[in-house]
Amino acid sequence: MGKRQVSARDVAQLAGVSRTAVSRAFTPGASVAKETRARIEAAAEQLGYQVNHLARGLITANTGLVALIAAEVQTPYRSALLAALTEQLQAAGKIGLxxxxxxxDASVAQALKQAIAYRTDAAIVLSGMPDSSLTETCLRNGMQLVLINRDDERAGTLMIRVDDIGAGRQAFAALAAAGCRHIALANSAAGTASLQDRAIGFRQAAAEAGQKITEAEAGPTSYQTGLDLGTGLLSRKDRPDGIFCTTDLIACGVMDAARTRLRLKIPDEVSVIGFDDIEQAGWESYALTTFRQPVEDLARTAVGSLVDLAREHNLQARKTLPVQMIWRGTIRR
Known part of the structure; x- marks a missing residue:
């Protein structure tokens, strides 16, 4: 058998105080005499006692756990956002699960059911869309919901988006201003709201300029997708001289297809714009002009909103954050 875990009762016996006094000593803001607190802390240190926050949370209906529901966690943008979210949660005294x-959507539904089962206080959803009935179940169970780059109009949820449509419009304007006359859109087939909105903004700006664009869509939001799309687009007779890629990973693949497979010069023969500003975009081998996702602002807004949702259970809000265009060396200026 394993060694029995040190309990608050053990600390109380060693310190010569009540079990309630130990509980107060480890509760932020609780009133405990200075001498009593010192004895309790010394006893806890001697015994190696740690507060069981999960057990306390089950009693108080506040576990401090926040579910982070995400797909493609290995991609540079998603891993950066998860790192920022966990950092913000820890600073707020919460733990990300x-x-x-x-x-x-089915896998997101299963994840939310797991979050409810583990009594998480909130869920921050980065992937898919929860079914409306499941959303209602979460809210009835007191779970706060924050959706990043997802939409849900029900009360009790906060939707945080970035200005994807505006970025798509700006991407077209930049390529047109660079003198590109055969402009293309390279997109993933993942079909997320963010990718769709970037494409919508790009198409809108092209239509307003009276210019036809070439579109290519396939695969996940990956480097390989970009390599395949780039090879196909740049092998055409009406080869594009400007390409907007809806993610940086796709843009990196497009660039490598242009340079290594087709021996094209960037930006002299083809200009490329990405989206996300992942670490690789700033590498000298890419020096990619792109749009910077406000990762820190997204995380700060998401975690900060949990306080607002806890205070106002009927709160329903939508927040849109701006993105910044980062000019590097893949577009003629």
Missing amino acids: LINTDRS
Whole structure:
């Protein structure tokens, strides 16, 4: 048998105080005499006692756990966002519980059921869309919901988006201003709201300019997708001289297809714009012009909103954060 875990009762006996006094000593803001607190802390240190926050949370209906529901956690942008979210949660005295899903709504539904089962206080959803009935179940169970780059109009949820449509419009304007006349859009087939909105903004700006664009869509939001799309687009007779890629990973693949497979010069023969500003975008081998996702602002807004949702259970809000265009060396200026 394993060694019995040190309990608050053990600390109380060694310190010569009540079990309640030990509980107060480890409760932020609780009133405990200075001498009593010192004896309790010394006893806890001697015994190696640690507060069981999970057990306390089950009693108080506040576990401090926040589910982070995400897919493609290995991608540079998603891993950066998860790192920022966990950092913000820890600073707020909460613990992030990562539930790794695929992109499907069904896997997100299963993840939310797991979050409810573990009595998490909140869920921050980065992937898929929860079914409306499941959303209602979460809210009835007191769980706060924050959706990042996802939409849900029900009360009790906060939707945080970035200005994807505006970025798509700006991407077209930049390529047109660079003198590109055969402009293309390279997109993943993942079909997320963010990718769709970037494409919508790009198409809108092209239509307003009276210019036709070439579109290519396939695969996940990966480097390989970009390599395949780039090879296909740049092998055409009407080869594009400007390409907007809806993610940086796709843009990196497109660039390598242009340079290594087709021996094209960037930006002299083809200009490329990405989206996300992942670490690789700033590498000298890419020096990619792109849009910077406000990762720190997204995380700060998401975690800070948990306080607002706890205070106002009927709160329903939508927040849109701006993105910044980062000019590097893949577009003529």
